Amino acid sequence: MSQVHERALVRIGFAELVALLHRVFVLHGTSPQVAATLARNCAGAERDGAHSHGIFRIPGYVSTLASGWVNGKAEPVVTDVASGFVRVDAGNGFAQPALEAARPLLVEKARSAGIALLAIHNSHHFAALWPDVEPFAEEGLVALSVVNSMTCVVPHGADRPLFGTNPIAFAAPRADGAPIVFDLATSAIAHGDVQIAARKGERLPPGMGVDSLGQPTQDPKAILEGGALLPFGGHKGSALSMMVELLAAALTGGNFSFEFNWADHPGARTPWTGQLLIVIDPSKTAGQSFAERSQELVRQMHAAGLRRLPGDRRHRTRERSDAQGIEVDAEELARLRELAGE
Ligand SMILES: NC(=O)C1=CN([C@@H]2O[C@H](COP(=O)(O)OP(=O)(O)OC[C@H]3O[C@@H](n4cnc5c(N)ncnc54)[C@H](OP(=O)(O)O)[C@@H]3O)[C@@H](O)[C@H]2O)C=CC1
Ligand SMILES: O=C(O)C1=NCCCC1
Numbered sequence: 001m002s003q004v005h006e007r008a009l010v011r012i013g014f015a016e017l018v019a020l021l022h023r024v025f026v027l028h029g030t031s032p033q034v035a036a037t038l039a040r041n042c043a044g045a046e047r048d049g050a051h052s053h054g055i056f057r058i059p060g061y062v063s064t065l066a067s068g069w070v071n072g073k074a075e076p077v078v079t080d081v082a083s084g085f086v087r088v089d090a091g092n093g094f095a096q097p098a099l100e101a102a103r104p105l106l107v108e109k110a111r112s113a114g115i116a117l118l119a120i121h122n123s124h125h126f127a128a129l130w131p132d133v134e135p136f137a138e139e140g141l142v143a144l145s146v147v148n149s150m151t152c153v154v155p156h157g158a159d160r161p162l163f164g165t166n167p168i169a170f171a172a173p174r175a176d177g178a179p180i181v182f183d184l185a186t187s188a189i190a191h192g193d194v195q196i197a198a199r200k201g202e203r204l205p206p207g208m209g210v211d212s213l214g215q216p217t218q219d220p221k222a223i224l225e226g227g228a229l230l231p232f233g234g235h236k237g238s239a240l241s242m243m244v245e246l247l248a249a250a251l252t253g254g255n256f257s258f259e260f261n262w263a264d265h266p267g268a269r270t271p272w273t274g275q276l277l278i279v280i281d282p283s284k285t286a287g288q289s290f291a292e293r294s295q296e297l298v299r300q301m302h303a304a305g306l307r308r309l310p311g312d313r314r315h316r317t318r319e320r321s322d323a324q325g326i327e328v329d330a331e332e333l334a335r336l337r338e339l340a341g342e
Contacts, residue, residue: 010333011325017043017055023340024058029065030072037096038127045128047326049317052192053128055332060269061126062339069268070094070124076101084113087252090123095147095275098123099132106279110141114284118277119252124270125149129169130183130314132277137171137179140291142282145169147275148248151258153187153229154210156238161228164257164271165191166244173282175295182310186241187229194220194229247276 012020018039025035038061046054065072074093078101081087086106090098098120109116125147136143149164167190169183185191188208197204198220211217212226223229231237249256254274262268282290298309321327 008330009327010330011327012333013325014043014047014321017046017326017328020336020340021055021058023342024062024336025072027341028062028072028339034072034074034094034097037100038094041096041127041131043326044131046328047318047321048314049321050128050130050314052190052196053126055328055336056192056196057126058336058339063267064124064126064265064270067262067265067267069262069265069272070270078102078105080105084109084116086116086118088118088120088123090120092122092272093124094270095120095123095125096127096132099275099277106277107136107139107141110279110281115278115280118279119274120276121252121254121274122272123254123275124272125275126270128183129167130171130181130311132275133169133171133183134179134181136279137173137181140173140281140283142172142280142290143170143277145275145277146244146248148245148254148257148273149191149271150260150273152191153231153241154214155242156231156235159214162258163187163231163238163241163245164273165229166241166248166257168240168244172294173291174298175289175291177295177298178311178315180294180298180309180311181314184232184310186231186237186244188232188237189229191229194223198224248274252276 021039021042022035025038026032042054042057064070071092074091076091076098077089079087086102088098088102102118106116106118129145129147132145133143146168148166151161153163153165154161155163165185165187167183167185171179171181173179203218204220206218209217209223209229210227211222217223217227231241245256248254252274255272260272286293
C-alpha cells in the first residue's frame, strides 16, 4: 500500500519572513539595500501564493550569488535619455533594485508626458513580474512589463529551444477594488512550476513540453533533463514570446535568452537579460475617468458570468496571509533559517 507523506505546514508573519530573507541575502553576498528589495519581493510572492517565485527560489539566489555570476552589491546607473525614456544599467545586478532606482524619474516622466518607458539591461530577473507593475496601478497609473529569461522554449514550428519563458505583466487601476493585474509566462507553464512538479513527483498536463528527442511528454524531469517547454497557444504564444525577446532584450541592450552562457559558473540560475516597462498616466489620455471605465469593464465581465479575474486568487491569498500568517512548509522554513546562519 502506498503511503501519502503529509508535509507539516507552519505560519509566519510577512515582516518576520522579510527579515529572515534579508538576513539570508546579506549573508550570501548582497548589499543591505539589495537584500531589502529582494526580501520584500520574494516574501510578497510567498504571501500571495505565487509559490513558483516565492521562497522556493531562495536556494537558486544563494547558489547564483556563490557562483559569482551576479553582482549582489551592484549599484544601478540611471540615465535620463529623453522626455519619455529612462535607461538603467543594472551593473550585472538584480533587476528589481534597478527598477527601484529609476522609479521616481519614470513616474515623473509618465505624469508629465503621459507615457514613459524604462529600459533595464545587464540585469537578472528571478522573480514574479506582477510586483514590478502592481504598485504603479496602486497610484493610478497603467503599467506593462516584459522580461526575457533563458533558452528553454521551442518556438512554434521550430526544432529546438530558443526563447525563454518570457512573461508579460499588466496592471491597471479601477474605481472600486484592487488594480486589475495579470502576469503570465508565454510558455505553456513557467519553468518554476515544472521544477516544483518534478520535486513533488507529479505529472504535468499534456501540451506543456517535449523530451530530449522532441517527443511530447508529461514528465517534468524529462523536460528539465534535456527536454524543453512549448509556448502557450501554439503560434500565438510563440509570437508573444518573440515580442518579449525584442522588447526586453533588443530594445534595452540586454541579452536575448540564448545569448548568455552560464556554463562556467556552476550554480548560476538567474537569467542575465533585460526588462522593459511602459508606464501610462491615463488621466492624460482617457476622456472619462479611466478607473471608472475599467470598473465598468469588470462589472460587465461579472454580469457575463465571470467569477475569477486574474489577480483575484492572489489577493484572496494575500488577505488570508495577512490575517493568519503566511503558510509555509516547515522543512523549507527550517532550511531558510539554516541559510540565514541560525
Ligand atoms: N522572471 C522570469 O523570467 C519569469 C517569471 N515568471 C513568473 O512566473 C509566474 C507564473 O506564471 P504563469 O504560470 O504563467 O502564471 P499562471 O498561469 O498561474 O497565471 C497567469 C495569470 O492568469 C491568472 N489566472 C490563472 N488562472 C486563472 C483563471 N482560471 N481565471 C482567471 N485568471 C486566471 C493569474 O491570476 P492569479 O495570480 O490571481 O492566479 C495570473 O495573473 C508569473 O508571476 C511570472 O512572472 C515566469 C517566467 C519567467
Ligand atoms: O519560472 C520561470 O520560468 C523562470 N523564473 C525565473 C527566471 C527563470 C525562468
